[in-house]
Amino acid sequence: MSEETETLQELADRKYKYGFVSEIESDFAPKGLNEDVIRFISAKKDEPDWLLAYRLDAYKRWLTMEEPHWAKLHYPKIDFQDAYYYAAPKSDNDGPKTIGDVDPELLRVYEKLGIPLHEQEALAGVQQRKIAVDAVFDSVSVVTTFKEELSKVGVIFCPISEALKSHPDLVKKYLGSVVPVTDNFYATLNAAVFSEGSFVYIPPGVRCPMELSTYFRINAAKSGQFERTLIIADKGSYVSYLEGCTAPQRDENQLHAAVVELIAMDDAEIKYSTVQNWYPGDENGKGGIYNFVTKRGDCRGDRSKIAWTQVETGSSITWKYPSCILRGDGSKGEFYSIAIANNFQQADTGTKMLHLGKNTSSRIVSKGISAGHAQNTYRGLVSVHAKADGARNFTQCDSLLLGDKCGAHTVPYIQSRNPKAILEHEATTSKISDDQLFYCLSRGIPTEEAVALIVNGFCREVLQQLPMEFAVEAQKLVGISLEGSVG
Amino acid sequence: MLEIKDLHVNVFGKEILKGLSLKVPPGEVHAIMGPNGAGKSTTSYTLAGRAGYEVTGGQIDLFGEDITGLSPEERAAKGIFLAFQYPLEIPGVSTMNFLKTAMNAQAKLRGEKELDAAQFLRIVRAAAKELNISEDMLKRPLNVGFSGGEKKRNETLQMALLKPKLAILDEMDSGLDIDALKLVAEGVNKLRAPDRSFLVITHYQRLLDYIQPDVIHILSGGKIVLSGDKSLALQLEENGYDAVINKAA
Numbered sequence: 001m002s003e004e005t006e007t008l009q010e011l012a013d014r015k016y017k018y019g020f021v022s023e024i025e026s027d028f029a030p031k032g033l034n035e036d037v038i039r040f041i042s043a044k045k046d047e048p049d050w051l052l053a054y055r056l057d058a059y060k061r062w063l064t065m066e067e068p069h070w071a072k073l074h075y076p077k078i079d080f081q082d083a084y085y086y087a088a089p090k091s092d093n094d095g096p097k098t099i100g101d102v103d104p105e106l107l108r109v110y111e112k113l114g115i116p117l118h119e120q121e122a123l124a125g126v127q128q129r130k131i132a133v134d135a136v137f138d139s140v141s142v143v144t145t146f147k148e149e150l151s152k153v154g155v156i157f158c159p160i161s162e163a164l165k166s167h168p169d170l171v172k173k174y175l176g177s178v179v180p181v182t183d184n185f186y187a188t189l190n191a192a193v194f195s196e197g198s199f200v201y202i203p204p205g206v207r208c209p210m211e212l213s214t215y216f217r218i219n220a221a222k223s224g225q226f227e228r229t230l231i232i233a234d235k236g237s238y239v240s241y242l243e244g245c246t247a248p249q250r251d252e253n254q255l256h257a258a259v260v261e262l263i264a265m266d267d268a269e270i271k272y273s274t275v276q277n278w279y280p281g282d283e284n285g286k287g288g289i290y291n292f293v294t295k296r297g298d299c300r301g302d303r304s305k306i307a308w309t310q311v312e313t314g315s316s317i318t319w320k321y322p323s324c325i326l327r328g329d330g331s332k333g334e335f336y337s338i339a340i341a342n343n344f345q346q347a348d349t350g351t352k353m354l355h356l357g358k359n360t361s362s363r364i365v366s367k368g369i370s371a372g373h374a375q376n377t378y379r380g381l382v383s384v385h386a387k388a389d390g391a392r393n394f395t396q397c398d399s400l401l402l403g404d405k406c407g408a409h410t411v412p413y414i415q416s417r418n419p420k421a422i423l424e425h426e427a428t429t430s431k432i433s434d435d436q437l438f439y440c441l442s443r444g445i446p447t448e449e450a451v452a453l454i455v456n457g458f459c460r461e462v463l464q465q466l467p468m469e470f471a472v473e474a475q476k477l478v479g480i481s482l483e484g485s486v487g
Numbered sequence: 488m489l490e491i492k493d494l495h496v497n498v499f500g501k502e503i504l505k506g507l508s509l510k511v512p513p514g515e516v517h518a519i520m521g522p523n524g525a526g527k528s529t530t531s532y533t534l535a536g537r538a539g540y541e542v543t544g545g546q547i548d549l550f551g552e553d554i555t556g557l558s559p560e561e562r563a564a565k566g567i568f569l570a571f572q573y574p575l576e577i578p579g580v581s582t583m584n585f586l587k588t589a590m591n592a593q594a595k596l597r598g599e600k601e602l603d604a605a606q607f608l609r610i611v612r613a614a615a616k617e618l619n620i621s622e623d624m625l626k627r628p629l630n631v632g633f634s635g636g637e638k639k640r641n642e643t644l645q646m647a648l649l650k651p652k653l654a655i656l657d658e659m660d661s662g663l664d665i666d667a668l669k670l671v672a673e674g675v676n677k678l679r680a681p682d683r684s685f686l687v688i689t690h691y692q693r694l695l696d697y698i699q700p701d702v703i704h705i706l707s708g709g710k711i712v713l714s715g716d717k718s719l720a721l722q723l724e725e726n727g728y729d730a731v732i733n734k735a736a
Binding site for chain 2: 433434435436439440441442443444445446449453457458460
């Protein structure tokens, strides 16, 4: 069956495919947020004292902070006491282990989600490249695959709670070094209560032999997910990492506040791709994930490179600005984004490129698609420091509107303190014309498939940046997210 | 095979076709000529089923089946193909991908098996070669930056691959110089077949030098006022629409 047909069939299903709830018995922290809850989480993870102190310090600071309101997002006030900050499957007593020890019920969940957790399965197909997966379920990692094979070349890929035990010095050295505790309201909250996420270390000169990925699943009701991911690419190394996420269909809103920190040393390259498919809420805007995420990469070394690629199709609210600090001379930052907002979804997303080093360059390609009653905002900052001679940026923001009740907004901030910097900005807003649609129809292509085709064409430049396996998934997702958007 | 019976069509509430009747038997090439505003484009859009072209009376039969109420994609699957006067650009979608999507969509609508990637490539390459279309053109985004001649050749390629029973060529010659026109006409002529009919809609007789019609119809005021053989086009060229139409009236 062709990709197109599959798209069509999934369109026909007309619903969020991953909205199921799994009956998994869970351990919860007491509801709400206070010092005891933080101590509870830290104790559950059997953490060192310095980390508990770090968390408590973050919590105290968070209490004095205010939620940011500058984004073009409207939502009722979040009651931070009306949520669980830790939820873990009861069967998971001692944290991660081998696949044979994982609760079969949990394995079935991942099977249903189409995530390969058996190493031999991924090996079976001759054509298929290996992908190592860290599967995070609510607040704990269920299993991480290919750990042994990766460790042979010195690559560390494990849940962050495990890294705290096996490589405490590395974690301590880099945690919070890109996104400081006081960075922003949600990052500070995350520092206080984070419960799982992935840790990656690529040693000098090593090209990571396979794609690494983390798959986040929120399952428990009334719970938030606060993951923390830390990726370090040492001198001259390379890694491509992908994260995916889904959540059950629920009437209430659930909070997801993650922090991701990337560090690239001299000549290192990190490619970070996201396919974000959190439950977006129903067609009336009821339910869905509130996604408040801080992602930042530090091009700490000379000639280092960090590229963010994101396909944002889910969440009721998206507040997310994956950024690059271009500190090393000759370092490069890239941001490729597709943000789709349908029905009553709101997305306020973009990037920050901070040019500090000499001859740094950045490239931003943002494709926003709005349908239904959705509001989609690109918000980006390009900042050039006085010492950043030879800095260059190219920004392209394209918006596509489907229907006449949605909105697209572009808010580019440009600050240059170096007169020699070269900054380019291009922006377009377009609609799918009746003529284009009729042209497709007259060739036998039905409306929804035609819309998916045209939108995929619009997103092409960004889709090309994704690892091949995920590009196909993302293409389908683009079609599904827009189902019912054209009458 | 195509029979249009007393067709009345409104566009934006205004009646444009006022009792159009026409029969095109299998394998024949019929031309519809007419002055500006006669309803030529309305005829082609209505046959292809475009929204906004409201049939208020009469019907369209294809192989004896009434297709008046069908959607554009259902008509396409039944074998109607419209070559556009101004083919549309679809940025980011390669010609190859568009062709594959269209062929598979039609196969699916007809309940046939879809082509696999290898079969598809073989078929497209053969058809493209026949029409002098380069591999490069197949990879470029559909019609984006194509010359007038390339766009029309691309329409011909789509026609060759979709194998319609009835091909409607809407002002195929517009925007083409004489060399490009010859090339496109050559492509169309290769597709003539005993089980395929053509409806060539044109303002000028020039196109008919290269695509020879069996019958010429003159459309005026929303209906056919005169039908005849090839010589009718030469009369038009010599005397102009007014004289010929007035004589017919």
